[in-house]
Amino acid sequence: MSFLQRLTTGLSASKIGTDRFGNTYWESRKSWLGYGRKRRFVLYNGAPEPTKVPPEWHCWLHHITDAPLPEKKLYSWQKDPRPNMTGTPQAYRPPAHSRAAAVQRPPTAGDYEAWTPGA
Numbered sequence: 001m002s003f004l005q006r007l008t009t010g011l012s013a014s015k016i017g018t019d020r021f022g023n024t025y026w027e028s029r030k031s032w033l034g035y036g037r038k039r040r041f042v043l044y045n046g047a048p049e050p051t052k053v054p055p056e057w058h059c060w061l062h063h064i065t066d067a068p069l070p071e072k073k074l075y076s077w078q079k080d081p082r083p084n085m086t087g088t089p090q091a092y093r094p095p096a097h098s099r100a101a102a103v104q105r106p107p108t109a110g111d112y113e114a115w116t117p118g119a
Contacts, residue, residue, distance in 0.1 A: 009043065012028060014029060019053075019071065021045055021052050022046075023043065023045050026040070027040050049084075051081060051083045052081070053081075055081070
């Protein structure tokens with residue numbers, strides 16, 4: 001974050017909190033452009049990656065809740081958010097995908113006939 005961005009943010013908004021990833025959350029001091037509510041935004045710690053925003057803060061950013069929810073796991077099946085893996089080697093690929101690790105596609109069941117033009 002640049003010095004100018006820090007200065008203008010500190011003058012025009014109030015800091016609400018920080019999440020476990022180091023992102024800081026801000027709310028403007030005045031209602032924004034006549035919408036009747038204050039603007040809420042996040043300043044990312046590092047690269048601006050929206051998948052780094054935890055669900056608890058996502059609710060607050062989108063005016064679903066008035067205050068941020070507590071950052072604790074309520075259920076054993078909850079997982080931490082992960083960045084978007086599309087385009088990386090960790091991206092999900094189904095088992096029969098052409099780039100899956102040397103997997104041969106299963107042959108068809110015999111009920112398929114290839115279409116040929118003019119037939």
